[in-house]
Amino acid sequence: MRKKIVAGNWKMNMTFEEGQTLTSEILNMMKDEHSGEAIAVLNPPFPHIFPVKKLIGQAKGVFIGAQNCSDKEAGAFTGEVSAKILASFGAQYVIIGHSERREYFKESNEMLAAKVKLALANGLTPIFCCGESLEIRTAGTHEPNVKFQLTEGLFDLSPEDFSKIVIAYEPIWAIGTGKTASSEEAQDMHAALRRHIASKYGKDIAENTSILYGGSCNPKNAQELFAKPDVDGGLIGGASLKSRDFVDIIKSF
Ligand code: PGA
Numbered sequence: 001m002r003k004k005i006v007a008g009n010w011k012m013n014m015t016f017e018e019g020q021t022l023t024s025e026i027l028n029m030m031k032d033e034h035s036g037e038a039i040a041v042l043n044p045p046f047p048h049i050f051p052v053k054k055l056i057g058q059a060k061g062v063f064i065g066a067q068n069c070s071d072k073e074a075g076a077f078t079g080e081v082s083a084k085i086l087a088s089f090g091a092q093y094v095i096i097g098h099s100e101r102r103e104y105f106k107e108s109n110e111m112l113a114a115k116v117k118l119a120l121a122n123g124l125t126p127i128f129c130c131g132e133s134l135e136i137r138t139a140g141t142h143e144p145n146v147k148f149q150l151t152e153g154l155f156d157l158s159p160e161d162f163s164k165i166v167i168a169y170e171p172i173w174a175i176g177t178g179k180t181a182s183s184e185e186a187q188d189m190h191a192a193l194r195r196h197i198a199s200k201y202g203k204d205i206a207e208n209t210s211i212l213y214g215g216s217c218n219p220k221n222a223q224e225l226f227a228k229p230d231v232d233g234g235l236i237g238g239a240s241l242k243s244r245d246f247v248d249i250i251k252s253f
Contacts, residue, residue: 002210004038004226005166005233006250007127008240009067009095009214012045019048023055025243030062030250038233038253040246041065041093041127046081053090065093065127068101071114083115083122094119095235097129097153099172109152116153120161127166127212127235128153130193134173142171146189147196159201167211168235169193174215176237183224183231186213190230219245222252 043065044052053064070080086094097112119126130149132142154165169189174181190211198206213225214235225231239245
């Protein structure tokens with residue numbers, strides 16, 4: 001059985017105080033209201049990782065991740081944070097290849113493949129993002145485009161390593177725009193990605209890979225999206241900054 005995951009991507013938001021308050025509220029609501037199978041992964045900016053992890057403590061079903069890691073192991077790379085450092089501060093997950101990183105920071109498929117390997121080598125679970133631009137969706141070439149991102153970023157991995165990966169499909173035109181993909185559009189792409197994984201790693205590994213949807217997911221549309229057979233959760237941006245919305249999304253399974 002593949003995991004149901006709702007991951008919050010705080011992006012470059014939240015001061016120390018705000019992050020602590022948001023986390024405490026999420027933990028309290030989950031304790032009181034959530035008995036479902038979905039787990040939560042909080043992905044705050046780097047400085048929050050250690051204090052948020054401390055707040056989470058032994059809480060069940062809540063995990064901590066980063067939004068990025070370096071493609072280098074260690075050394076003179078000012079401003080970068082390695083997978084090893086993240087793991088030593090308690091991170092369990094790391095988002096890799098978010099479209100904002102690909103676009104604004106020019107992260108190539110080659111770099112992303114290196115990040116994935118370093119994350120795995122340090123015991124972090126990569127949440128590998130993929131997704132097409134509006135231009136590509138309009139041209140109708142979205143399926144091969146997104147499959148190619150998986151091939152380039154992940155298909156060098158051994159079957160054992162690949163089976164530790166979580167995938168997040170995030171159509172770029174749906175991120176932060178309020179324009180979510182329809183549940184059918186999400187399902188079609190998720191099923192196509194699962195077939196693509198099966199063609200490389202076999203049916204068992206494909207069936208066990210969690211594929212999350214991201215892009216303007218909110219408490220109103222989460223239930224319909226998560227009801228689709230190949231949608232195993234969400235990567236949530238804006239709505240993860242509001243405890244009530246985030247927990248309602250987790251409860252949508
Ligand atoms: P959004 O962001 O939910 O605000 O659209 C999703 C993401 O970028 O991960």
